[in-house]
Amino acid sequence: MDTSQTSLVVAQTVYFSQPGPSNTESTLAIARKRAEMLGIDTVLVATTSGATAVRAAEVFADFTVVAVTHSTGFATPHQQELTPENVAALTRAGVHVLTTTHAFGGVGRAVRKKLGTYEVEEIIAFTLRIFGQGMKVVAEIALMAADAGLVPENKPVLAIAGTGRGADTAVILYPTHAQAFFDLEFAEIICMPAPRHPAL
Numbered sequence: 427m428d429t430s431q432t433s434l435v436v437a438q439t440v441y442f443s444q445p446g447p448s449n450t451e452s453t454l455a456i457a458r459k460r461a462e463m464l465g466i467d468t469v470l471v472a473t474t475s476g477a478t479a480v481r482a483a484e485v486f487a488d489f490t491v492v493a494v495t496h497s498t499g500f501a502t503p504h505q506q507e508l509t510p511e512n513v514a515a516l517t518r519a520g521v522h523v524l525t526t527t528h529a530f531g532g533v534g535r536a537v538r539k540k541l542g543t544y545e546v547e548e549i550i551a552f553t554l555r556i557f558g559q560g561m562k563v564v565a566e567i568a569l570m571a572a573d574a575g576l577v578p579e580n581k582p583v584l585a586i587a588g589t590g591r592g593a594d595t596a597v598i599l600y601p602t603h604a605q606a607f608f609d610l611e612f613a614e615i616i617c618m619p620a621p622r623h624p625a626l
Contacts, residue, residue, distance in 0.1 A: 437614055443626045445558065445619035447592025450478060453617055454485040454586070457596035460616050461489070461584045464598065468578075470494060470571055472563045472587040476512025482586065482593075483519035489584075492522045492576045494567040497531070522576050529569035529604045530554075530562070550607070558619050560595025563587035565610060568601040577601045582613055594619050 440456055442449045461469065468490045473479035479493035493516055498506045506525065516523055528535075534545030544552075554562035564585035571577045579602055586596045596616040602609040620626065 435614075439615050440617035441620035441623045441626065442594055442617065443619075443623075444621055445560070445589035445594050447478075447588065447590070447594075449594035449617075449619070450481065450588070450592035453588075453593040453596050454482060456617050457584055457586055458485055460596075460598070460614075461486075464582070466582055466584050466598065468492070468581070468583040470564070470567050470577065470583055470585040470601075471593070472567050473512075474507050474591060476508045476516060478586075478588065478591070478593050479521060479523075480512050480515045480519070483516060483521050487519070490522075491519070492524060492571050494570055495523065495525045497527055498525060500528070500531075524571060524574050524576060526570055526574060529566045529573075529607075558595060559589040560587040560593070560618060561597070564595060564597050564599065565612075568599055568610060569604040569607060572601040572603050579603075584616075589619060 469486045470492050471479050471482040473493045474496055483491050495508045501507055530547045530551035534547035537543065537545050538548060551562050554565055564587045568585055572579060577583050580600065582598050582600055585599055586593050588594045595618045597612055598614040600611040
């Protein structure tokens with residue numbers, strides 16, 4: 427192969443043997459180290475109760491941190507899963523908290539619940555889940571944060587998510603608006619669960 431016109435980047439991806447919150451501390455530490463190496467200063471983190479975002483705010487204290495929550499009513503009508511205690515902690519830490527309609531849910535999810543048929547947003551979500559729940563979520567929160575004006579386009583950010591609770595996935599990506607979904611660009615996978623990796 428002629429590489430005379432090709433630039434190469436050699437980067438390490440960490441694969442966890444199991445998904446889930448037990449990987450949170452490792453994910454945050456690995457992601458912080460890589461963000462520092464790449465000069466990235468903005469972190470997106472998915473959070474449900476707010477616990478993962480609070481911990482991320484501690485690890486990334488000198489970064490711009492945006493915490494993206496579940497939409498209000500996601501689990502229970504009219505209820506927000508982000509706890510008041512964690513809201514207060516995130517406010518003290520200067521974290522931007524975004525609560526809005528899920529990019530891969532919303533009205534499309536209403537159609538599925540009412541009429542029993544899937545719309546394009548949830549089909550996209552199922553497709554991204556081939557790579558793991560966290561990979562779907564990092565894409566989704568990047569769209570949501572871009573639509574809210576909390577992250578710039580054409581600038582790489584670190585995005586962190588997990589499987590259910592906690593964090594087990596971290597990527598470098600270029601956010602874009604939901605209406606420009608196909609311009610979303612993944613630059614690097616830092617870590618992710620891979621329970622069926624042949625080496626594990």
